[in-house]
Every structure is written in C-alpha cells, then in structure tokens.
Amino acid sequence: MKSTQINEYYKKKYSTLKPSQYEWTSGTASPKLINMVETGVIPEGAKILDIGCGIGTEAVYLALNGYDVTGLDISKDAIEKGKQLAEFYGVEVNWLVADVLGIPIKSDSIDVVTDRGCFHCIRAEQREKFANEIARVLKQGGLYTMSCFSNQVPGNPYPVETDHFVINHFGVSSKEILETFSASFSCEKLELITNSKAGEKGFYGWHSMWYKL
Numbered sequence: 001m002k003s004t005q006i007n008e009y010y011k012k013k014y015s016t017l018k019p020s021q022y023e024w025t026s027g028t029a030s031p032k033l034i035n036m037v038e039t040g041v042i043p044e045g046a047k048i049l050d051i052g053c054g055i056g057t058e059a060v061y062l063a064l065n066g067y068d069v070t071g072l073d074i075s076k077d078a079i080e081k082g083k084q085l086a087e088f089y090g091v092e093v094n095w096l097v098a099d100v101l102g103i104p105i106k107s108d109s110i111d112v113v114t115d116r117g118c119f120h121c122i123r124a125e126q127r128e129k130f131a132n133e134i135a136r137v138l139k140q141g142g143l144y145t146m147s148c149f150s151n152q153v154p155g156n157p158y159p160v161e162t163d164h165f166v167i168n169h170f171g172v173s174s175k176e177i178l179e180t181f182s183a184s185f186s187c188e189k190l191e192l193i194t195n196s197k198a199g200e201k202g203f204y205g206w207h208s209m210w211y212k213l
C-alpha cells in the first residue's frame with residue numbers, strides 16, 4: 001500500500017464516518033503522553049507540533065495543559081473535527097492541513113514533536129525525508145516522541161482482513177526505527193508496547209523518545 005493510498009484511506013474515513021467508527025481513535029491521550037506531561041518531561045509552556053493529529057485528541061489534551069500546540073494532519077476533515085473539539089473545550093490550537101513530508105513551519109522553532117500513529121503511515125523510501133523534516137522544525141535538543149505499529153506480532157504478517165490490518169503492513173522493526181532516526185537524534189527510549197498477553201495476536205507497537213542532536 002502506497003503512502004498516497006494511506007492518505008486516501010484516512011481522508012475517506014474522516015469524511016464519511018463518525019469518530020466512534022475510526023479504529024485508531026481512543027478518545028483519550030495515550031498514557032505515555034500523559035506521563036510525559038505529568039512528570040515534566042515535556043517542559044511547561046513548550047511549543048508542540050502534533051503530526052498526524054487526526055481529530056486532535058492529543059493536541060487538545062496538550063492545549064488543556066497549557067502548551068502552545070499545533071496539530072497537523074493531511075486530512076482536512078480530521079482538522080475540522082479537531083477545531084470542533086478545541087472549541088468544545090475552549091482551548092486554542094493552531095491547525096494545519098499539510099503533508100508531514102513538507103511541514104509548513106520554520107526551522108528550529110519547535111520544542112516537542114508528538115506522533116501517535118503517523119510514522120507507520122510513511123513508506124520505507126520516505127522515512128529519511130520524514131525524519132529530516134522533524135529534525136528541521138525541532139530546536140536543538142528538542143524532543144520527538146513517537147508511537148507506531150510494530151512488526152513484532154506473533155504470526156506476522158497480519159492477515160488482510162480489514163482496512164485496519166492493511167494499515168498494519170507498515171508495522172516496523174526496532175532496527176528500522178533506529179536506522180531512520182539515529183542520524184539526527186539520540187535515542188532516549190525504545191520499548192515494545194502491547195495490550196495482549198504474551199504470544200497472543202493483538203496490538204503491538206513501539207514507543208520511542210528521541211532528542212535532536
């Protein structure tokens with residue numbers, strides 16, 4: 001599946017379905033992100049860019065916690081829903097409909113880039129460009145935090161049963177993550193996360209944290 005097809009997949013879902021029907025929407029920020037906020041790993045007042053922000057669940061959570069947040073997504077419909085969510089909560093978020101491979105933000109201007117589920121939408125050939133764009137917008141020492149699907153699923157690859165599993169074909173290995181980001185970042189953390197018991201099929205992903213060199 002090409003990135004353009006992935007983009008079309010998301011755009012179609014956002015324009016035709018309700019948020020409760022998106023299989024990736026959790027309705028809440030991830031426990032990892034909440035922990036980074038609560039422990040001060042994401043410093044107070046930081047300027048944050050949430051890439052592939054979808055309907056803005058995490059962008060709005062971050063804005064509620066006083067951060068200066070920009071939510072970026074390739075889907076106009078997702079961003080429209082994000083605007084409604086921010087309005088409902090009465091918070092300000094800057095919204096951008098854009099491709100993460102060409103972020104319309106000036107270089108060295110962002111403290112933290114958050115990514116829940118965007119990296120695994122990017123084709124292998126475009127990963128270097130993706131990493132370069134994130135490094136470009138981040139200030140030196142800035143944090144990139146990322147969660148993505150892993151290929152570490154028992155019985156991998158997933159059977160192609162639903163759209164969700166098609167997307168899982170982009171599940172990546174730890175080696176691929178290290179190869180993608182090590183040139184411009186130092187790795188703070190790379191851990192396998194799952195909601196399944198050992199050996200079972202289910203959700204397997206990576207959570208990783210990187211600081212720009």
Ligand SMILES: C[S@@+](CC[C@H](N)C(=O)[O-])C[C@H]1O[C@@H](n2cnc3c(N)ncnc32)[C@H](O)[C@@H]1O
Binds near residue numbers: 006057098
């Ligand atoms: C798995 S969803 C995650 C949404 C959101 N981060 C969340 O946690 O609810 C992946 C998101 O990445 C967006 N996306 C995929 N490719 C993109 C690209 N090239 N540029 C910007 N956004 C992209 C999709 O539109 C989708 O909203």
